[in-house]
Amino acid sequence: MGDVREAIFGAQDGLVSTLAVVSTVSGATNDRYPVLIAGIAAGLAGIFSMAAGEYLSSKSQREIxxxxxxxxxxxxxxxxxxxxxxxxxxxxxxxxxxxxxxxxxxxxxxxxxxxxxxxxxxxxxxxxxxxxGSPIQGAAVMGAAFALGALAPILPYLILPFGVAVYASVVATAAVLFAIGVVKTRWTHVHPIWSGIEILAIGALAGIVGYFFGSVLPTLLGAPTVGG
Structure with a gap:
């Protein structure tokens, strides 16, 4: 069950945190490249930070x-x-x-x-x-799950026009979040639809808040409009 917990947590965090970043940047610019740079940087940082955090916490718990x-x-x-x-x-x-x-x-x-x-x-x-149990295994599962989760909000910006990618990123992330919620019920025995909606709602909130601040902050800070 430990690996399952780490996989679900890592994937959820990769999806939600990366969506929040790309939504924030896409709300502030009409250029895909800042979005890609921010999303990939956030994804890489998240992979290593989540893996390191899992390793240290698991190792400490194991020692205790x-x-x-x-x-x-x-x-x-x-x-x-x-x-x-x-x-x-x-x-x-x-x-x-x-x-x-x-x-x-x-x-x-x-x-x-x-x-x-x-x-x-x-x-x-x-x-x-x-x-x-090995803390290295837990760290590897967490990092890999985060990486896979982070792909969903980033990939649309690699393969689609910017205007389409903004919406495709949200839809792809929402679909994967809902799927994780449904799969999770194999162990939690909660109703699949409600579990999927719960995780989807959290991800949607993160994306909306990120896009809102990305749209508002440039105006508040007096930033010039970025063309694309």
Missing amino acids: SLAQIGEEREKVARRPQEVQVELAHILEEDGLPSDDALAVAALMGRHREVLLNTKVLRQYGVAVEEAS
């Missing part, structure tokens, strides 16, 4: 999780009964009667890996097998 698992592993090896009591207390908080909670914890205590896995998962929300 491994430290927590190491502490619990040592406790299970040296003081297993203490761990059983702690687990029983957690199970009591979940609603098990005290005697049943102690019995379940004692049963798990006969299988120390099970005891360790359950204690770590219930106390820290970390699965032991997931803590060994």
Whole structure:
């Protein structure tokens, strides 16, 4: 599920942030080249910043999780009964009667890996097998997804006349955003139409705001009109 989260987040961010940039610049100029330069620069910067951010956050989380698992592993090896009591207390908080909670914890205590896995998962929300995941893989997925997402708002400016590309960029981005929302329901089980509309609305808002400021700021700043 980690890679799925990173792929969806990266693609959404690539679409929305790049659309906001190209919409802002296209609102300020009638020339495709400033739009392309701004969009490509924003896309490249986003790829590296998102990948680096994912790598650092995943690496930090992995180090914290491994430290927590190491502490619990040592406790299970040296003081297993203490761990059983702690687990029983957690199970009591979940609603098990005290005697049943102690019995379940004692049963798990006969299988120390099970005891360790359950204690770590219930106390820290970390699965032991997931803590060994590679932060590089997560960073690669995030960066690649961002790059693919950034293509949709940029490509129309490469292949279409400027006046058409402005609208095609929005339509292409909207279509991909809606598709991501629909695909995401495979894991979220939300209604596909509503999920697609939700993500589409966020992207549309970013594009509208970007185009508005791109149209208004040159006037406010006294910038000369750019011909094309």
